[in-house]
Amino acid sequence: MRRLDKAFVAFFKRVREGRAPGFPRFKGRGWFDTVEWPKDGDGCRWDSQSEHPTATFVRLQGIGHVRVHQHRPVKGQVKTISVKRKGQRWYVVLLCTDVPTEHLAGTGAVVGIDLGVASLITTSDGRQVANPRRLSAMADRLATAQRDLARKTQGSMRRRRAVARISHLHAKIRRQRVDDAHKTALALVRGYDVIVHEALKIANMTRSASGTMETPGTGVAQKSGLNRSILDAGWGVLLTILAHKAESAGRELIAVNPTNTSRTCSRCGHCAKENRISQAEFRCAACGHEAHADVNAAINILRAGLALRNAAKAA
Template sequence: MRRSFKFLLRPTGGQASALTQCLAELKEIRKADPDGQGRWSAGSQQQTLRRLDKAFTAFFRRGKTGRTPGFPRFKGKGRFDTVEWPATKNGATWDSQPHERQTRVYLLGIGHVRVHQHRSIKGTVKTISVKREGSRWYVIMSCDDVPAQPLPATGSVVGLDMGVVSLVTTSDGDHLTNPRHLAASADRLAGAQQNLARKRRGSKRRRKALARLAALHSKVRRQRLDHAHKAALTIVRAYDIIVHEDLRVANMTRSASGTIKQPGRNVAAKSGLNRSILDAGWGVFLTILAHKAESAGRELIAVNPASTSRTCARCGHSAQDNRVTQADFACTACGHTAHADENAAVNILRAGLALRESAEAA
């Protein structure tokens, strides 16, 4: 398996300044200034150009297939936050041995930078990336041949219904909380945003205000990521087969504002729902769940969520009136009542098991 290991870098002031310069330099600048650019890794600059080529290739492919092309956005020095070395010994070196703690990584043009390595690295390091997140720097090792860590079988299966009240509701009736980290920090974020708006563009005070706002958003992101890891690990440890909704979060959170000729309806309500969905972090959770399930040897099945929330798990009757409220389900045919999300999770589980049986029969 291929896995990435991310550690906090602790560069000195001079090293942080050199890393910032490294983010903005490209191969063309190297040609124009061979003496000044010779200290940077050619491999890292080539990797930057490969990422640029990949972005434009995807742009032209989307245009040819009739999809919205999405022209690649220019990234100035304030938006370009990652530099990557394609292999070890090509401007970056990580010499850690198995079960050994490495405290420094060597980066060409930067020097030996301290690393806060909180866990051991497994597999073979193939690429080394340095990423800037606000005022923090991280080193990311992408490794091949990472051994799986299968967990003992439990004999249990589960269906998962994603929500905004509870992040996950299982077919067993368990509810994993949604901490709503963004909502909890909304007042501080609003204050920081207002403070930023009052600052003059290009001023030193504006840069400081922007850094404070970015730090708040970074904290919310780390909190959401931490909760997603813990929730996914809880599920992976308890079940052998995990069935979840095949969600398209980007489509679900599109704006309802419409156009001038055809304005949208219930725009404010849709905007609030979109914010709640993004705050819950469904996409982050499902991505982490997939990685942990693969490593643990669990089977993950994604099913179409259509009608799962309005179909009775007891008799199979499907009707919009079955969903009495957001939380309550009452079948108009057989009278079955249940928590709406628990009822949906049971339907999701059944759909996943049926899909698995049909695949095995084929």
């Protein structure tokens, strides 16, 4: 159990360093959310009743056969089995080895993608994928559920139900966001052989601007809203899923430095802050080139990625 392992490691680390090791803390029923069996057949068996024609079962030691909803075929050899709880739902997670790869046929197309908030992605050939804004769409229901929770008594059954309701809403948002990322990544992988994206440091981009008591930040409310929009877009989830799908399909994924990609003219290469007129408008102060700002940035991203690719081949 992962949390228990981390607790043991932290305890012995404090003992080695001569610090006060502390005391065990109470661990309620919600403390453990994952149980892992490192080997299929040792305390856990996947597809334990394979002769059953219409259902899949996993056998858990001390529990017995549990029927699972298998949403896709299992490929390769099952190595590790985990049972994970998310909210009120339970999942069986399989780690497989020797999974066969299924490379897609080549298309000969290359693309650069610019990640944004107004549009989730904008490609170098002018296509845009709308940002579904899942958290914003669920904001009213979440606010109502939070107000309902605030009126409940600590430790009551009604409060537990209110907490479960909020957890369910957040889980739904998370599933919707992951589903959107899968569909977007799949479309990119099917359509292009080479995909270039920005190497974004999302944790740094969403850092709070509140500062400290001595040096308070500026524009805290605006930065907070931007951070919320960036996290709602799910750039990190999309890039992670895109990397997995690109590797499985035999596509090439290249990450480039995003510095000045939105300020540089894709036609003449002039870089200046005044080139970016607004969020969506780009007009080069040197050559007068006009384009959608995100499309211009995506072209620059593609050009930088192809330059890196060519340099790597020449080396």
